[in-house]
Amino acid sequence: MANNVNNEPQIESALPITVKNLTKTYGDMYALNNVDVDIKSGEFLTLLGPSGSGKTTLLMAIAGFNRPDSGSIKFGGNEMILTPPHKRDVGMVFQSYALFPHMTVAENVAFPLKLRKVNAAEIKERVATALETVQLGELGNRDIDQLSGGQRQRVALARAFVFKPRILLMDEPLSALDKKLREQMQIELKQLHRQLGVTTVYVTHDQREALTMSDRIAIINGGEIVQIDTPDVIYNSPSNSFVADFIGESTILPLRADASGKLLFENQPISDGPPENMHDNGKGWALVVRPERVFISDESTSGDENVVSFDGIVKEFVFQGDSAFALITVAEKHELSVRFGTNSASFQNALQSGDKISLGLNLSDITIIPGDE
């Protein structure tokens, strides 16, 4: 999409979105519970969470399709909470695409411009440019039911940005596409976002999609934002067990505090104390281990004080092509997930279940989170 830099549609400026104390209930269920979020101008923010977490409710509140019980939504300083959707001037791509079946591709894209009483010549030009941008230049005269899923997605996108909104909302726009097309569209959407520079709020339940596309990710669960940060911070330093579990693969191991406050895993010191930036929920502390950070230890790492070591027994070993996955029983009661690259030296000796194995993990690769039980 970005190969057409010269006649790209220009968005004059993007708008920041400020959400404050937003609450929305359905019966006694909190769909949104006192949500605060600051979305910067031009940012690509992803709302990520399981189904029913409130992420779509938040998006719909920003679009104006539901009325929150309390709180505030500001676009660049202007309160929007009472503004009806058709006056909010935000573009939106719907999960079902919501293309008008009685209009052609070009008519769909022209619709927002016609409503704005843009003159016919300019409409023609802008529709052509928008379709060009989403690589559908040839298909303007097609009916919607003649398009493939991927093409519909692009039309929906063109319709959402053709009127130069300063905010673009997307509700799981890629969920209906097959895996290959989805991955291709992720890159294209990312490029389009860079090209348009528009503030983008993107809803998905696919963590890989969120990691691929976002400037920042807001993890939502039970109507609350659990953590909001850049993809690498979210992945490397999850702030609680929900995030650690939801993003990527992980094993969460319980820690024990000794008399001096040191945190131990099976008598191995992990940390001098709980991390300072974390809230102690009174349920103890736990260790997050990412499967791909674990390695098979040898002489060079044994005795290194920056390495935590686990002695265990192989329970399961599966070859998966680009990597191999193993389940290791550690200290007789914990199951540790481990992933090996299939081209690495560590993979040379394929494992059998029942094998004894020594594993290591750099202290810099561990994250301590509040415990769960």
Add this chain to the structure above:
Amino acid sequence: MLLGFSIPAILVVIAIILIPIGWLFYLSFIGNDGQFTMEHYQKMVEYKSYKRVFFTTFQVSLFTTIICILIGYPLAYFLASLPPRVAGFFMLAVLLPFWTSLLVRTYAWLVLLQKKGILNEFAMNIGLWDTPLKLVHNMTGTLIGMAHIMLPFLVLPLLGSMKKIDKDLMHAAANVGASPSKAFWTVFFPLSISGLVAGSLIVFVLCLGFYVTPAVLGGGRVVMVSTQITAILENQFNWGAASALGVVLLISTLLVLYISSKIFKFDNALFGKK
């Protein structure tokens, strides 16, 4: 192989539809003396009374259809917007009269609308009007009764097409800047037209051949083709003339269907998508 199962149905269609209609055609060309004649059709062209009967038939059908659209469209829109459980209740209200006898409903209207009927008495009691209004045994009564009976035939296909409209489409229209009324006229209404046309056509065509309601509520003043056929048979026992009327009604009904299918391209609305 599966075609074999359709053979009984095809035979029934031939036996109860094609043969009687063929017989009807044949009779319409037979005079009282048993000889072949065109006189029944000639009379229809020559006599003004026949023209008036056809005019009345089309007039009643058209007005009934218009009344049904004016009442039925908002009703279907309302039903389509309700949550399924509540919609079910209101749907029952639409369908309940549909399941009761046509004759009963027609006579019920007679009771309600007649000179000393409930409506006139009530209106005069609360002072809406002083002398009883003539609400029955005329065109007014016929149209009220017909519209009531025909309404479900319009609402059902219309509701079907409205329910198929994705709610996200209205959201999408609002999102790109359409006010609620603009979104209705540019998105919802165009997408509901196929159901509206299908329903209107069913109502119109059913009205063309309707008998009971105009006979009872028209009180002899609203003479439609069907009532005229009965009159000819009862008074003159003239099978030829009655058959000729039937044939002309049948042909004009088919003509209406054919022309509207050309105008509205509704074949996919009535007969499924091409």
